[in-house]
Amino acid sequence: MSQREMSVAGTFYPDSKSEIERYITHFNKSFSVKDENRNKIKPRAIICPHAGYIYSGFTSNLAFNLSSNKDIKRVIVFGPSHRVYIKGASIALFDTYKTPLGDLKIDLEYSKKLKEKYGFLDFNESLHKEHSTETQAPFIKNYFKEAKIIEIVYGELDFNELSKLTDELLLDKENFIVISTDLSHFYPLNEAKKLDNICLNAIASKNLELFDKGCEACGKIGVKAIIKSAIKYNFDTELLYYCTSYDKTKDDSSVVGYASALIGEKI
Incomplete structure (x- = not known):
């Protein structure tokens, strides 16, 4: 049986079950949701960051927490490739996906059908050591316990x-x-906030053209793809949380931006 092994456990996120559960418990005690201030969306997709959990874990966890649904059978995670160049995208064709919380099953049959249908999809094993997708796996295992996973890592690709x-x-x-x-990478705090606000406004307003006026999200291709789908299906978007690495490091000279959002049907 082939397995998608962990590549960044112990660095981007803890490599022990108890430590991840401690993080998630802490994150969930750190916020409360006031329904009267929300757009009341039934989530069909989320946008969330992929930095180390100490920097962006709270932001990601919030989106997963508000999307937990026992009826979900399949979670498809899209992330940009950071270390290996690829034209198109790679879909993981392993049997299982290892996490410290236990293995996720990969929906291999479904993945193979997608690979056959979409010409930009291939399987390149070297792409599946990618942290942008792997950092989501423990959250998926925690909040969608019975669901299968599909991992898609993309490179140069038209959204x-x-x-x-x-x-x-x-x-x-x-x-x-x-x-x-x-979001933006390694700008002074004030400049980062200006650039990130472009991304956030583009998501909130579902404005595809606005993304190309200064948004520097590393996963902009994926974000634009899901926003285009949201426009097609008349889904709403709801921004949940924005922060930067400054909130943890207190170094405002060079920061990275993080945000999470829900996308789905208005209730």
């Missing part, structure tokens, strides 16, 4: 092509999509 895939995935209400992205 319009990727959006055709997210369109199809959203037709099945047992599917849930995770779009992994951080």
Whole structure:
């Protein structure tokens, strides 16, 4: 049986079950949701960051917590490749996906069908040591305990092509999509906030053109793809939380931005 092994456990996130559970418990005690201030969305997808949990774990966890759904059969996580160049995207064709909370089953049959249908999908094993997708796996295991996972790592790719895939995935209400992205990288705090606000406003207003006026999200291709699908299906977006690495390091000279959002049907 082939397995997608952990590559960044012990660095980006804890490599022990008890420590991850401690993180999640702490995150969940750190916020309360006031429904009267929310847009009341039934989530079909989320956008969330992929830095180390000490920096962005709270932000990601919030999106997963508000999306937990026992009826979800399949979680499809999209993330940009940071270390290996690829034209197109790679879909994981392993049997299982290892996490410190226990293995996730990969929906191999479904993944193979997607690979056959979409010409930009291939399987390149070297792509599946990617932290942008792997950092989501413990949250998926915690909040979607019975669901299977599909991992897609993309590189140089037209967001319009990727959006055709997210369109199809959203037709099945047992599917849930995770779009992994951080925002601007290594700008002074004030400059980072200006750039990140472009991304946040583009998500909130579902304005595809605005993304290209200064948004520097590393996963912008994935974000634009899901926003295009949201426009097609008349889904709403709800920004949940924004922060930067400054909140942890107190160094405002060079920061990374993080945000989470829900995408789905208005209740």
